Amino acid sequence: MSISTSRSDQDYVLCALDRKLILATQSGLPLVPDPWATLGKELGLSADEVLARFQRMQDAGVIRRVAAVPDHYRLGYRFNGMTVWNIRDDAISDMGRQVGELPFVSHCYRRPRHLPYWHYNLFAMVHGTSREEVEDKASQIKAVLGDTCEGHTILYSSAILKKTGLRLRKS
Amino acid sequence: MSAVTERQPELQATPQFTDAEKAVINRLQVGLPLVHAPFAAVAGELGMTEEALLQILQDLLNRRILTRFGPMFHAGEMGGALTLAAMRIPEQDYETVTRKVNGFDEVAHNYRREHELNMWFVLATETPEDIARVIAGIESVTGYPVYNMPKQEEFHVHLHFPV
Numbered sequence: 352m353s354i355s356t357s358r359s360d361q362d363y364v365l366c367a368l369d370r371k372l373i374l375a376t377q378s379g380l381p382l383v384p385d386p387w388a389t390l391g392k393e394l395g396l397s398a399d400e401v402l403a404r405f406q407r408m409q410d411a412g413v414i415r416r417v418a419a420v421p422d423h424y425r426l427g428y429r430f431n432g433m434t435v436w437n438i439r440d441d442a443i444s445d446m447g448r449q450v451g452e453l454p455f456v457s458h459c460y461r462r463p464r465h466l467p468y469w470h471y472n473l474f475a476m477v478h479g480t481s482r483e484e485v486e487d488k489a490s491q492i493k494a495v496l497g498d499t500c501e502g503h504t505i506l507y508s509s510a511i512l513k514k515t516g517l518r519l520r521k522s
Numbered sequence: 523m524s525a526v527t528e529r530q531p532e533l534q535a536t537p538q539f540t541d542a543e544k545a546v547i548n549r550l551q552v553g554l555p556l557v558h559a560p561f562a563a564v565a566g567e568l569g570m571t572e573e574a575l576l577q578i579l580q581d582l583l584n585r586r587i588l589t590r591f592g593p594m595f596h597a598g599e600m601g602g603a604l605t606l607a608a609m610r611i612p613e614q615d616y617e618t619v620t621r622k623v624n625g626f627d628e629v630a631h632n633y634r635r636e637h638e639l640n641m642w643f644v645l646a647t648e649t650p651e652d653i654a655r656v657i658a659g660i661e662s663v664t665g666y667p668v669y670n671m672p673k674q675e676e677f678h679v680h681l682h683f684p685v
Binding site for chain 1: 537546547550551552553554556557558559560561562572576579580582583585586587588589590591592593594595596606608610620623624629630631632633634635636637638639641642643669670671672673674675676677685
């Protein structure tokens with residue numbers, strides 16, 4: 352969940368130095384008083400230049416932020432429910448917007464169906480400290496959807512199999 | 523680390539954090555200011571020393587409360603692509619398939635979920651064309667179909683976990 356998706360107005364072109372900075376920090380920022388100076392030393396740049404490049408990448412949206420990525424299970428958010436909904440195609444955009452505005456929905460997307468295995472076209476992720484909390488949030492979503500919804504389910508995650516976030520290849 | 527990190531939610535105790543740890547977790551999910559001596563700036567906000575902040579942060583990473591501290595990238599803006607994909611894997615093959623799927627660098631996260639489609643992963647690639655290539659690769663290595671579910675519309679993305 353450390354990556355979001357395109358705003359796609361204009362693609363920012365990563366130059367070779369930006370790429371080096373990303374490669375140097377994608378597994379983590381140096382935990383020292385001045386991480387920009389430490390990175391600069393590695394790459395032959397001044398701390399000011401490193402900082403300016405990070406600022407530019409953040410302004411362009413290439414970097415959303417420089418932040419802590421928690422293991423939500425270990426924070427007590429043990430129930431991670433992917434609620435999925437079968438919404439009439441003519442109502443999906445409107446319903447998606449309304450569901451996305453609910454404060455407890457962390458991600459909300461329209462995605463394709465794969466019949467006959469998968470009927471659901473609206474995905475809304477909710478997290479809770481108990482199954483009841485997730486179910487209560489799902490029923491609030493259901494109330495918003497009304498009769499545009501022809502079925503839903505909640506997929507709970509039972510194990511994180513991998514969580515590395517987006518990585519650039521070192522090639 | 524084993525391929526399948528089994529941590530049944532029901533078996534986990536609710537974690538206890540000190541007030542200082544809570545403050546660091548909550549503040550640093552929002553983002554580090556892009557200034558010189560950024561940890562000192564955050565430490566000042568939180569009323570602790572820079573040294574204490576760095577120590578708590580390192581400790582939270584060591585305990586794997588935090589999986590990472592660093593830049594959070596936006597694949598679309600980098601000219602790359604993202605998709606969500608799912609697979610239906612019989613129990614007897616689950617661990618083997620997990621290892622094979624996780625072996626692809628493009629698999630950014632992978633979750634086991636309780637459904638007929640029981641493996642859900644995010645692919646992040648440097649070019650849009652790579653998505654189809656990686657999906658074909660996963661299908662060929664595992665022998666199971668991959669259901670690709672790229673987002674068609676995005677309504678909201680906002681993820682913070684207050685403690």
